[in-house]
Amino acid sequence: MAEQTFFAKPGSVAELEDGLGLTPKFDADGLITAVATDAASGDVLMVAHMNAEALSKTIATGEAWYFSRSRQALWKKGETSGHTQRVVEMRIDCDQDAVWIKVEQVAGACHTGRRSCFYRAVPLGSSGDKIRAAKLEFRDARIFDPNAAAAKKA
Amino acid sequence: MAEQTFFAKPGSVAELEDGLGLTPKFDADGLITAVATDAASGDVLMVAHMNAEALSKTIATGEAWYFSRSRQALWKKGETSGHTQRVVEMRIDCDQDAVWIKVEQVAGACHTGRRSCFYRAVPLGSSGDKIRAAKLEFRDARIFDPNAAAAKKA
Numbered sequence: 080m081a082e083q084t085f086f087a088k089p090g091s092v093a094e095l096e097d098g099l100g101l102t103p104k105f106d107a108d109g110l111i112t113a114v115a116t117d118a119a120s121g122d123v124l125m126v127a128h129m130n131a132e133a134l135s136k137t138i139a140t141g142e143a144w145y146f147s148r149s150r151q152a153l154w155k156k157g158e159t160s161g162h163t164q165r166v167v168e169m170r171i172d173c174d175q176d177a178v179w180i181k182v183e184q185v186a187g188a189c190h191t192g193r194r195s196c197f198y199r200a201v202p203l204g205s206s207g208d209k210i211r212a213a214k215l216e217f218r219d220a221r222i223f224d225p226n227a228a229a230a231k232k233a
Numbered sequence: 234m235a236e237q238t239f240f241a242k243p244g245s246v247a248e249l250e251d252g253l254g255l256t257p258k259f260d261a262d263g264l265i266t267a268v269a270t271d272a273a274s275g276d277v278l279m280v281a282h283m284n285a286e287a288l289s290k291t292i293a294t295g296e297a298w299y300f301s302r303s304r305q306a307l308w309k310k311g312e313t314s315g316h317t318q319r320v321v322e323m324r325i326d327c328d329q330d331a332v333w334i335k336v337e338q339v340a341g342a343c344h345t346g347r348r349s350c351f352y353r354a355v356p357l358g359s360s361g362d363k364i365r366a367a368k369l370e371f372r373d374a375r376i377f378d379p380n381a382a383a384a385k386k387a
Contacts, residue, residue, distance in 0.1 A: 085365070086365060087365055096345050097345075098369070099368040100368075101355055101364070101365075101369055112280055114268050114277055116270075116275070120275070121276070122275075123270060123324070123333040125326070126266055126268060126326060126331040126333075135360070135364055138355060138356075138357055138359060138360070138364055138367070139358070139359065139360035139364070141357050166357060168354060169354065169355040169357060170277075170351035170352075170353060170354050170355065171351065171353055171354075171355050171369065172280060172350040172351050173343055173344070173347075173350045177280040177350075177351075178355070179351045189327055190327070191251075196326040196327045196331075197324035197325065197333045198324075198327070199324060199325055200322060200323065200324055200325075201255055201324065201325050202292075203295050203320060203323060204292070204295065205292060205293065206289070206292070206293035210239055210240065210255070210289055210292055211239070211240060213255050213292070214254075214255075215252070215253050215254070215255055215325065
C-alpha cells in the first residue's frame with residue numbers, strides 16, 4: 080500500500096485520538112477527506128480528497144495537493160489555473176480520517192468561477208414533498224471566467 | 234433507493250452546477266459528506282456523512298442529523314449527549330455531493346470532549362522519513378468530560 084511509504088499505520092483508538100503520531104486512516108480507496116477553508120474569512124472553500132502522496136506533498140510543500148476520484152490522479156490545486164492554495168495550518172480530526180486546511184486561496188477555489196464551491200444555500204424548514212420543490216439560493220457571484228481558466232488549461 | 238423518496242435525481246452537469254434544484258449526488262453507499270462549522274468562530278467542528286433521510290431531517294428540523302458509517306444508523310447530533318447543533322445556514326457545493334452547515338454548537342462537537350474534532354495541528358515542512366516522525370500539536374483543551382457524556386448515554 081502506497082500510504083505505508085509515507086505514514087505509520089493507525090494504532091488503537093486511544094493512540095489515534097490522544098496520541099502525537101500522525102497515522103492517517105485512509106479508506107478502502109486509500110483516501111481521507113480534506114476540507115479547505117479560507118484562512119481570512121473562515122468560509123469553506125471546497126471539500127476534496129487526499130491519498131497518502133497528496134497528503135505528504137501538502138505537508139512537505141505547504142501547497143495543497145489532492146487526489147481526484149473522477150480522474151484517479153494526483154493534482155496540485157491551481158497547477159493549470161494558477162488558483163493555488165498556500166496552507167497556513169493543517170489540522171487532523173479525532174479519528175484521523177479527515178484533515179482541515181486553512182489556506183490562502185488565489186482567486187477562487189471553484190472551477191465554476193466562484194471563490195467557494197459552496198455558492199448556493201439550501202432553504203431550511205421544508206419537509207416531505209416540499210423538499211423536492213425547494214429552490215437553491217445563489218449567494219456568491221463569479222469572480223473569474225471559468226471558460227478562460229479552461230482555455231488556459233488547454 | 235431511499236433518496237428518491239426525498240430528492241429528485243441529479244441531472245446534467247449544468248443543472249447540478251448552475252440549477253436551482255436540490256438534487257444531491259449520493260455516493261455508492263447513499264451518502265454525501267457534511268462539514269459542520271461553528272457559526273460564530275468559523276472553525277470546522279466535524280466532518281461526517283448524511284444519507285437522504287439525515288439530509289431531509291436536517292432541512293426539515295433545522296437540527297443536524299447524520300448517518301454513522303460505523304454503526305450504519307441515522308443519528309441526531311447530541312441526541313444522547315445534549316450537544317446538539319442548530320443549523321444557521323446550509324450550503325451545497327458545485328457538484329452537490331457535499332453540504333456545509335454553519336451551526337450553533339451546544340458544548341462540544343467531539344466525543345473526546347473538545348469543541349472541535351480538529352484539536353491537533355499537523356506540522357508542515359517535513360518530507361520523506363521525517364513525516365513519519367512528525368509530532369501532532371494539541372491546540373484545543375477538553376471542555377467537557379467525555380466519560381460523563383458516555384455515562385449519560387448509558
